[in-house]
Amino acid sequence: MRRFDLELLNTLAAVAGTGSLSAAAAQLYRSQSAVSEQIRKLEESCGLTLFTRGKKGATLTPAGERLLEHARQLLDLNDRAWRDMQGLSLSGDLRLAITDYFRPNDIAAVLKRLGYQYPALRLHVSIRKSALIEAEAGQGDFDLGLSMRVMDAKYRRPAAKMAGFSTIRIRREPLIWVAAPTFEWPEEQSGPLVALPDSCSLQQYVRDKLNAAKTGYFIAHTASGVAGLQSALSAGLGFSCLNASAVPADVAPLDCGLPKLPDVEFNLVVPDSADGTLVGEVANFLGA
Numbered sequence: 001m002r003r004f005d006l007e008l009l010n011t012l013a014a015v016a017g018t019g020s021l022s023a024a025a026a027q028l029y030r031s032q033s034a035v036s037e038q039i040r041k042l043e044e045s046c047g048l049t050l051f052t053r054g055k056k057g058a059t060l061t062p063a064g065e066r067l068l069e070h071a072r073q074l075l076d077l078n079d080r081a082w083r084d085m086q087g088l089s090l091s092g093d094l095r096l097a098i099t100d101y102f103r104p105n106d107i108a109a110v111l112k113r114l115g116y117q118y119p120a121l122r123l124h125v126s127i128r129k130s131a132l133i134e135a136e137a138g139q140g141d142f143d144l145g146l147s148m149r150v151m152d153a154k155y156r157r158p159a160a161k162m163a164g165f166s167t168i169r170i171r172r173e174p175l176i177w178v179a180a181p182t183f184e185w186p187e188e189q190s191g192p193l194v195a196l197p198d199s200c201s202l203q204q205y206v207r208d209k210l211n212a213a214k215t216g217y218f219i220a221h222t223a224s225g226v227a228g229l230q231s232a233l234s235a236g237l238g239f240s241c242l243n244a245s246a247v248p249a250d251v252a253p254l255d256c257g258l259p260k261l262p263d264v265e266f267n268l269v270v271p272d273s274a275d276g277t278l279v280g281e282v283a284n285f286l287g288a
Contacts, residue, residue, distance in 0.1 A: 002045060006078055009071035011038040012050065016068050019244075020057035072113065080117055095124045096282070097133050097142040100226040101202065102171075102266055103245045103286075110286065117281075127225070131201055137165045137269050144282060145269035148243070150175070150205050152262045167267040170286055173244040175261035177254040180236040185256045192220030192238030194229055202264075206241045213259040 014024040015035065025032040043050050050064035060068060103110065115123055128136075130147035137145055151172075185191050193210075196203045210217050220238040223229040230248045233240055239254050243264045268286065 004045070004071075004074065005042075006075065008038050008042040008045075009067075010075060011035055012042060012064070012068060012071050013075060015039060015051065015058050016060055016064070019059075021053075023057075076113055076116055092120075093122045093124060094144065094282075095126070095142040097126050097128045097136075097145040099130045099133065099146060099148045099266075100127045101130075101148050101243055101246050101264075102146055104226050104230070105245070105248070114282070129199065129201070133269060138271065143271070146170075146286060147267055147269055148202070149265050149267065150202060150262060151265055152205070165269055165271055167269055169265055169267050171245075171266040172263050173266075174263050175241055175243055176247060177239060177256075177258045177261065178233060178242055178247055178251045179239040179254045180233060180250070181252045182236055183239060183254065185239075190216035190218045191256070193217045194221045194223065194232045194238040194240040195219050196223055196225070196229060202241070209259045209261070215258060 011024065011028065014027050015021060018024045018027060021035050021039070022032050025035045028035065039051060046063070046067065048063040049061050050067060051058040052061055053059075098107070111123060111125060115121065126142065128145075130149065133142075133145035133147040136142075147167075193207075195206070198204060207217075221232045223232055226242075226246055229240060229242070230246070230251070232238070233242075233251045234248050239256075241261065242251075266286075268282065
């Protein structure tokens with residue numbers, strides 16, 4: 001019986017997680033050709049096609065989806081065994097405050113894996129706005145925070161006062177104008193915008209960009225959170241702007257001459273006194 005190479009499985013997980021060979025190459029600190037060769041070897045070993053490649057990147061085939069589930073379990077078991085041999089064990093309560101723009105489609109699975117790796121670690125997760133996460137750091141409501149910032153120098157909000165706290169960048173993604181594949185911009189009319197309340201800084205930014213570009217729009221639907229916004233987009237109620245990892249599978253990029261958008265950056269907000277092992281492990285899990 002053949003045995004899987006864990007390095008090849010790790011590459012599979014990286015490509016699946018980032019959606020492209022080039023993005024996975026940057027994450028793995030390898031060349032794109034090396035990543036492509038590893039995927040080729042894995043497909044050859046399985047005798048199956050694991051990815052379909054196109055202009056939008058690399059998408060798992062049904063066989064790839066099945067193997068990814070096994071790959072994650074094997075990689076997690078490997079990591080757990082290594083930590084056990086090193087005597088590394090995390091326990092106790094960890095209160096984590098996260099923006100709901102961060103990987104909403106798979107964050108639950110990521111946190112489940114973190115819990116599996118550290119069964120003695122009790123996770124308490126709350127969803128908050130990024131500005132509040134940064135402003136309330138150190139007030140005792142959470143141990144670690146994960147916030148999002150728009151990488152636009154003209155818009156960037158002043159850094160919150162976080163005495164005793166630091167930020168660690170774990171992920172950077174593009175912002176994308178999106179809508180249902182069937183969406184068509186009304187001719188010579190304003191476009192229907194799906195939005196979040198004014199308290200959302202990203203939504204304020206989106207409207208500022210549209211106003212500056214003199215792009216006509218009206219608020220067609222206001223959702224209470226990212227999950228509601230995703231549902232409204234999938235239902236074809238209008239267009240909006242989301243970071244790449246928050247775009248639902250049944251929603252597509254929209255190219256209607258809309259203003260160019262910058263990237264967003266996700267940062268882990270950590271106390272300077274935090275245990276380095278704990279912070280490092282959480283950062284690795286969330287940034288993978």
